[in-house]
Structures are given as structure tokens and as C-alpha cells.
Amino acid sequence: MPLPTGTFTVDRFGKLITSTVSQSFPEKYVLEIGEAVIAIFRQAMEAEVPLTEITLTFASLKITARELRGGAIVFLSPLGLGGS
Amino acid sequence: MADRHKILLLDDDQDLLDLYREMLSQLSLSPEVHTASSGARAMALLESEPFNVLISDLKMPKMDGLQVLTLVRKKFPNLRTVVMSAVTDEQFRARAYALGIDLYLEKPQSAKELSFFVECIESLLDKEVSGGFRGVQSKSLMDLIQIECLSQNSSVLKITNGVLEGRIWIQSGDVIDAEAEDLTGEAAFQKIAGWKTGSFETLPADPSRPRRIMSSYQGLLLETAQAMDEAESGKNSAVSTNGEAPGEKNPLIELGRIPDLEFAVPAQMDSGKSLGQWGIENPDQVSAWCADTFKKCNEMGERFQWGDLKSFEGTGTQRHMSILPHEQTLLCVGFKKTLSREQVRESMKKALSKWIS
Numbered sequence: 001m002p003l004p005t006g007t008f009t010v011d012r013f014g015k016l017i018t019s020t021v022s023q024s025f026p027e028k029y030v031l032e033i034g035e036a037v038i039a040i041f042r043q044a045m046e047a048e049v050p051l052t053e054i055t056l057t058f059a060s061l062k063i064t065a066r067e068l069r070g071g072a073i074v075f076l077s078p079l080g081l082g083g084s
Numbered sequence: 085m086a087d088r089h090k091i092l093l094l095d096d097d098q099d100l101l102d103l104y105r106e107m108l109s110q111l112s113l114s115p116e117v118h119t120a121s122s123g124a125r126a127m128a129l130l131e132s133e134p135f136n137v138l139i140s141d142l143k144m145p146k147m148d149g150l151q152v153l154t155l156v157r158k159k160f161p162n163l164r165t166v167v168m169s170a171v172t173d174e175q176f177r178a179r180a181y182a183l184g185i186d187l188y189l190e191k192p193q194s195a196k197e198l199s200f201f202v203e204c205i206e207s208l209l210d211k212e213v214s215g216g217f218r219g220v221q222s223k224s225l226m227d228l229i230q231i232e233c234l235s236q237n238s239s240v241l242k243i244t245n246g247v248l249e250g251r252i253w254i255q256s257g258d259v260i261d262a263e264a265e266d267l268t269g270e271a272a273f274q275k276i277a278g279w280k281t282g283s284f285e286t287l288p289a290d291p292s293r294p295r296r297i298m299s300s301y302q303g304l305l306l307e308t309a310q311a312m313d314e315a316e317s318g319k320n321s322a323v324s325t326n327g328e329a330p331g332e333k334n335p336l337i338e339l340g341r342i343p344d345l346e347f348a349v350p351a352q353m354d355s356g357k358s359l360g361q362w363g364i365e366n367p368d369q370v371s372a373w374c375a376d377t378f379k380k381c382n383e384m385g386e387r388f389q390w391g392d393l394k395s396f397e398g399t400g401t402q403r404h405m406s407i408l409p410h411e412q413t414l415l416c417v418g419f420k421k422t423l424s425r426e427q428v429r430e431s432m433k434k435a436l437s438k439w440i441s
Contacts, residue, residue, distance in 0.1 A: 001388060029388070036384055038378055044398065047373035049405060049418070051398040055089055056381055059391025 001025070003061055010034035012070030015036040021076060037065040037072045089115040089209045090134065092154065094126040095141040095168075100191075102371035104139070107198060111206050118207030123155075125346065130160055132340035137208060141171035141191075142176060146365045150176075152185045161244055161283040164208055168201070184283070225277060226305055228284065233257045233301040238289035243276055245283075250276035253293045259304055260295040269296035271306070277308040336362035339417070339435050344401055344427075346418040350439060351375050353412050364418070374407050374416045397428070406432040415439050 010018035014035045021030050037054070044051045056063040056078075064075040088133055091108055095101050101119040108117045116211045118135070120126035124147060126138070138156060141247035142149035149167060166187040177188050186208060192198040225243065229252065232239060236257035243250045250264030250272060265346045297304065340362050347363035351371030361367035374396075381393040396407040404419040406428055417435050419428050 003390070034382070036380060039380070043373055043376065044400075049368045049370055049373070049398075049400065050402070051400040051405065053394075053399045055397040055398075056393055057395045058381075058385045058393055061385075061388075061390040 001029075004030070004033075004076045005078055007073065007075050008034065009068065009073045010071050011040065012038065014038060017071070025082055033063065033073065033076070034074060037063070038070075041065075041067045041072065089113055089136045091115045091117045091137045091139060091205070092126060092129055092135045093117060093119045093139050094121075094144075094147055094149070095119075096121055096144045097141075098374060108205060109207070111202065113206065113209050115209060122365055123149075123152040123363040124244045124361075126152060127155060127159075128157065128337075128340055129345070130163070132337050133162060137164040137166060137192075137205065139166045139168055139205070142167055142171050142180070150179060150183065152184060153180065157184050166205065166208065191421075196385060205438065216371060225279065225284070226308065229254070229259065229301065233259065238291070240285055240287040240290050240293075243279065243284045244280040244431060248279070250279075251287075253290060255289065255291065255293070255295075256280050257301070259297050259301045261293050261297055270299065273304060274308060274311055277311070324368050336360050336439075338438050342431055342438070344420040344423050345418055345431060345435065346441075348418075348435065349374070349416045351414045351416060353378060353409065353414050359413065371414075374414050378407070378409065378414055397425070399425075404428045408432060408436050410436060410440055 002022070002024050002050070004021050004025040006019065006021035008021050008030055009017040010031070011017055014031060016031055016034065018026065019030060040054060041051060044054075051067070053064070053066045056065075060079050062077045062079055064077070065072045093101055093104050093108075095104075098121060100179060101121065104279035105117045105119055108115060115136075118129060120129055123144060126140070130138070131137070140152055149169065153165055153167070156165060165183075165185040166189060167185050168189045168191055169176070170191045171177075172190060180188050187204060189204060190197075190202055192201045207325065215410045228241065231256050232241070234257070238255050238257075241252040241254065243252070247264065252259060253261040259273065261269060262276060264272040264275045267275055299307070307357065336348050336350070337435055339345060345363075347361070349364055349367045349370050350359040351357065351359050351374050352359060353375055356375030358367040358371035364370060377396065378393055381396070385391055385393055393409070395409075396405075398405040399421075401421075403421050404425070405416065406419070407414055407416045417432060419431060423431065
């Protein structure tokens with residue numbers, strides 16, 4: 001599976017609003033990432049550590065997400081071999 | 085005291101904290117003013133560095149002011165404490181005084197009241213001395229014993245210094261016995277006399293106590309003064325300014341010394357169980373959230389072949405947060421919002437290395 005790159009926004013119900021993510025990365029997976037991100041924001045709020053922006057750094061991908069009225073704008077950036 | 089006086093302000097209202105900090109920073113003594121918006125944060129700060137005065141609100145969510153004061157009185161008996169509250173109920177006032185606070189002030193409502201508040205705190209700082217026993221400010225333990233003996237009193241002085249406790253029996257103006265740790269008689273008296281700070285209370289006389297100290301109180305005090313003079317050169321007081329006796333410390337306190345670190349919670353990655361906490365009131369909730377987040381992200385990373393989650397960084401309206409994994413544990417740390425992301429990363433590296441070590 002290719003590493004996704006691009007930006008997408010989801011509303012509070014996890015519905016995809018806009019996306020620049022390549023179609024080689026299936027939409028259902030984009031939605032899955034969106035749901036995971038929204039859940040992180042919601043659960044952080046429930047744990048009384050409210051967050052408005054998160055950065056998840058995996059070995060080969062960085063996900064940055066900003067909370068948008070219960071939804072989120074999500075940036076997907078593949079990391080080079082050197083990482084960053 | 086050569087160092088600047090340090091004041092800790094505790095209130096859940098950030099605007100008030102900023103206002104009081106501004107006012108108190110302008111005192112002629114130029115005190116260092118720190119703030120905490122929760123009881124847990126205040127306790128963490130008190131554990132990490134010595135303070136002279138704690139000014140606390142009473143009504144706060146979770147740990148309220150009375151709970152904080154109860155803990156403070158137990159752990160830092162020499163810390164001057166001031167309650168500043170909008171609560172005018174006499175019952176609260178009485179309860180606060182029963183906990184041994186120094187002052188109970190109503191929250192200032194006007195410029196005049198604000199000025200009065202500042203004057204009260206300045207006066208309290210003026211009275212602050214390197215030694216001195218709570219209850220009779222600026223008096224040493226030797227002064228207290230002398231007063232009791234000159235007054236021909238019969239009483240038992242119970243002296244508390246952190247976790248240490250000692251008793252001195254006075255019968256008709258004579259010191260007849262003392263007890264501290266495993267010591268009795270003159271040895272115990274000398275031991276207690278070596279405590280530079282502490283709190284004391286006068287208990288009813290105990291005429292049945294056998295006499296173990298035969299010296300007159302004058303002779304005893306003279307010997308003690310000489311011994312203290314000799315010991316002074318060593319300057320090795322075992323008591324911190326907060327009056328906390330040495331002993332087991334929260335290992336996370338070391339993390340608390342990192343500038344602008346607000347809280348730290350290590351957690352077990354698999355169970356989400358908190359492995360301790362510094363500066364936070366709901367460590368179990370936060371550690372469970374950290375573990376759950378890492379678990380779900382790792383599952384996602386495995387499924388999409390992105391690899392494991394290496395780090396989690398978050399920013400909120402109140403603070404920055406960072407979570408780093410180490411073997412089977414996670415370290416979740418909160419930092420002040422004023423830090424840049426780069427500073428957060430640097431501080432987080434320090435925190436993790438301290439935690440691992």
C-alpha cells in the first residue's frame with residue numbers, strides 16, 4: 001500500500017468534506033484515519049487534557065491534525081529515510 | 085535569608101493569579117512569585133522547591149483549598165499559609181484556622197482591599213526568618229523553653245519537624261526529660277534543639293514522667309547553645325526550607341525541575357496503569373488515555389505498514405503535551421503553553437532521559 005500524502009478534512013461525524021489525498025490511497029482508509037484522529041481529540045477532552053492540534057510520528061509517516069469544530073483537518077506527510 | 089522570598093499562589097482563576105502575581109512581584113522584598121491553578125500542581129511545586137508562603141483559594145474543583153492546606157500542614161509544617169477566599173462563612177474560616185493557617189483574607193474587591201492584602205503579605209514575609217517555630221513567630225525553640233521555665237510552667241512540648249517528632253517534659257519550670265526518635269534524656273534534648281525549624285504544641289503536664297535530666301534548664305540551654313555554635317560551622321541542616329525531612333522522595337520530582345514542565349505521568353503501555361504522577365490530579369485517566377491512544381495508533385501503523393508510533397505531540401489551549409514510548413512504558417508530560425515546539429521537544433528528551441535513569 002502506498003504511503004498517503006496530502007490533506008483532508010472531516011466533520012464531527014467523520015464524513016469526508018475535502019481531500020487532496022491521492023486516489024491510490026482508498027477513501028475508506030482516509031475515513032479510517034479521520035475517525036481515529038477525531039477519537040483522539042474526543043478522548044483527550046474526556047481525559048481532561050483537551051488538545052487542539054496533534055502530531056503523530058510513525059516510522060514512515062507523520063500525521064498532523066487540527067481540531068475544527070468537532071471535526072479535523074488532517075495533513076499526511078511521508079517521512080524520508082532520514083525521518084524528521 | 086539571602087535568597088529571594090518565594091511565594092506560591094494557588095487559585096483556579098488564571099486572571100486572578102496574574103493580577104496577584106503582578107501585585108506581589110512589586111513588593112519591596114521583590115519576592116519570586118509562582119502560580120498554580122490546581123492543588124496537585126501546587127503540591128508538586130512545593131515538593132520540587134522550597135517556598136516561604138503559600139496563598140491559597142478555598143473553593144477549587146477536585147482538590148479544594150482545605151484539602152491542600154491539610155496536606156501542606158502535614159508535609160511542610162513551616163510553610164506560612166494564607167487563605168484568600170471569597171467564602172465568608174465563619175465555619176470555613178474556623179476550619180482553615182484549625183489547620184494552622186497564618187492568615188485568612190477575603191478576596192480583595194477594591195483597590196484599597198488589594199493594597200491591604202499586599203501589605204499583609206509583605207508583613208508576613210518580613211516576619212519570615214530562617215528559623216523560628218510556628219505559633220510563636222521569630223522565636224527559637226530555646227526561647228520557647230526558656231519562657232516555659234521562667235514562667236515555672238508544667239507542660240509537655242511536642243515538637244514536630246517534618247516526619248520527626250520529639251517531646252520535652254517541663255515540670256514546675258524544670259526540664260525533666262526529653263524524647264526524640266530512640267533517644268531520651270539529655271541526648272534527646274540536644275537532638276531536638278538541633279532542629280532549626282518545626283512546629284510545636286503544648287500538651288498538658290505529665291507529672292508521672294520520671295526525671296531523666298538532672299541539669300538545670302539554664303545549664304542545659306547553655307550546653308545546647310555551645311553545641312549549636314560548634315555545629316553551625318558545619319551548616320549541615322538536614323531540613324529543607326519547607327521543613328520537609330529527608331527521606332523517600334517522589335522520583336518524578338526530578339522531572340519537575342525541568343523548566344516549564346507542568347505535569348508528568350508515566351504509564352504502563354499494555355494496561356494503561358499509571359506508574360506515578362507529578363503535578364496532575366487525574367493520573368489514572370490520563371495514563372489510560374495515553375495507553376489507549378498508543379495502542380490504537382500502533383494498530384493503525386501496523387495495518388497500513390507505517391511502523392510503530394514513535395512520538396505523540398499535542399497542543400491545547402492550556403498546554404503542550406508530549407508522549408514518548410520507552411520499552412513497555414509511556415511517558416506523558418505536559419508543558420507550559422509559552423514554550424515553542426522545539427523547546428518542548430528538547431525538554432521532552434531531557435524528561436525521558438531523567439525518567440529512564
